[in-house]
Amino acid sequence: xxxxxxxxxDIEKExxxxxxxxxxxxxxxxxxxxxxxxxxxKDASVVAGWKKAMTPYLDQAxxxxxxxxxxxxxxxxxxxxxxxxxIKLTSANGVHAxxxxxxxxxxxxxxxxxxxxxxxQQQEKKWHHAGLKLELHGKKLALLGAGAIGKxxxxxxxxxxxxxxxxxxxxxxxxxFDQMYKLDQLHDILPECDYVVITLPLTKETNNLxxxxxxxxxxxxxxxxxxxxxxxxxxxxxxxxxxxxxxAGAGLDVFATEPLPEESPLWEMDNVIITPHTAGATEYxxxxxxxxxxxxxxxxxxxxxxxxxNEVDYQKGY
Numbered sequence: 001x002x003x004x005x006x007x008x009x010d011i012e013k014e015x016x017x018x019x020x021x022x023x024x025x026x027x028x029x030x031x032x033x034x035x036x037x038x039x040x041x042k043d044a045s046v047v048a049g050w051k052k053a054m055t056p057y058l059d060q061a062x063x064x065x066x067x068x069x070x071x072x073x074x075x076x077x078x079x080x081x082x083x084x085x086x087i088k089l090t091s092a093n094g095v096h097a098x099x100x101x102x103x104x105x106x107x108x109x110x111x112x113x114x115x116x117x118x119x120x121q122q123q124e125k126k127w128h129h130a131g132l133k134l135e136l137h138g139k140k141l142a143l144l145g146a147g148a149i150g151k152x153x154x155x156x157x158x159x160x161x162x163x164x165x166x167x168x169x170x171x172x173x174x175x176x177f178d179q180m181y182k183l184d185q186l187h188d189i190l191p192e193c194d195y196v197v198i199t200l201p202l203t204k205e206t207n208n209l210x211x212x213x214x215x216x217x218x219x220x221x222x223x224x225x226x227x228x229x230x231x232x233x234x235x236x237x238x239x240x241x242x243x244x245x246x247x248a249g250a251g252l253d254v255f256a257t258e259p260l261p262e263e264s265p266l267w268e269m270d271n272v273i274i275t276p277h278t279a280g281a282t283e284y285x286x287x288x289x290x291x292x293x294x295x296x297x298x299x300x301x302x303x304x305x306x307x308x309x310n311e312v313d314y315q316k317g318y
Contacts, residue, residue, distance in 0.1 A: 004028075005019070007029070008036075008047065011286055022299050026302075029044075034051075041061050046066045046068065047067050048290075049070040065088060066297075072091050072280070073202065074312055074317075083314045092293060092310070093147060093310045095285060097151070099279065100280050101156055103227060103280075107225050107251030111134075111223050111249050111251060113134070114132045138161050140192055142167065143177070144166075145200040150199045151176065154177050158176050162195075168182070190219075193218070193219065196224045198228040202231050206228070207232065210238065212237040215246045216246060221248050223247070223250065224247055225251040226253065227279040249271035253275045253278065255277075296308050296309050297310075
């Protein structure tokens with residue numbers, strides 16, 4: 001029986017050739033539009049780059065065995081349906097490590113060195129010190145998540161001489177982290193931390209992890225960065241914490257509702273840095289998804305072996 005792979009993106013010829021070489025007997029269909037992939041869903045064995053519009057095709061996709069997500073976060077995928085149909089799922093975890101770590105430090109340095117303030121002042125042709133005084137060096141960072149993004153962020157933090165307290169489900173130690181804790185220890189450690197960075201996936205355990213009580217535990221001088229998922233934070237509680245001085249500021253790439261509604265007070269807050277869910281954007285995105293994840297997994301799949309990179313555990317949610 002013919003094996004078919006759908007890559008639901010417009011990819012470079014070089015990457016298509018590399019994928020074809022990994023599975024020379026397969027038919028590979030590419031293209032991001034439904035008119036390009038829709039007719040092939042019924043007999044595709046693998047789909048790379050799942051889209052919401054594909055979900056109605058699931059019941060007729062009798063040959064589908066594996067989905068390769070084009071993103072690290074998989075919370076927008078129909079996980080229960082995948083599990084019910086015995087469809088394996090692999091994420092794009094690791095693709096974003098470099099650009100997201102750079103975004104995290106852009107936000108922390110931007111806050112610490114008042115770049116966001118000076119950018120506003122530049123628009124007004126205003127020459128003012130703006131109370132600049134902070135440094136990253138020697139400060140304590142709470143880093144929630146010790147996956148590829150967390151590890152790269154911790155590595156860079158050590159170059160700034162920061163103390164890194166990590167948080168992960170297992171509590172297992174990891175290189176570049178000075179301490180490692182479980183998430184249920186978060187409230188005990190937050191009062192010590194100058195910077196708090198969230199790189200966690202959205203799961204039942206992390207949903208609404210940051211509440212009013214959490215913000216009350218944080219230093220009033222602390223700066224929060226969230227590049228995980230907006231739903232990890234009670235957004236209204238965060239807004240009140242920012243307004244009331246419970247925390248000093250926040251760098252936010254993700255939000256509970258996206259695009260961020262125009263009426264959100266976050267847009268107008270001087271102590272907030274906003275990016276439009278672009279922390280992972282990079283010129284190497286497709287290259288890394290295909291060469292580092294899809295192709296190694298495709299080779300394993302064609303040899304009836306376990307998928308070697310980033311297979312999702314449906315029970316854990318990542």
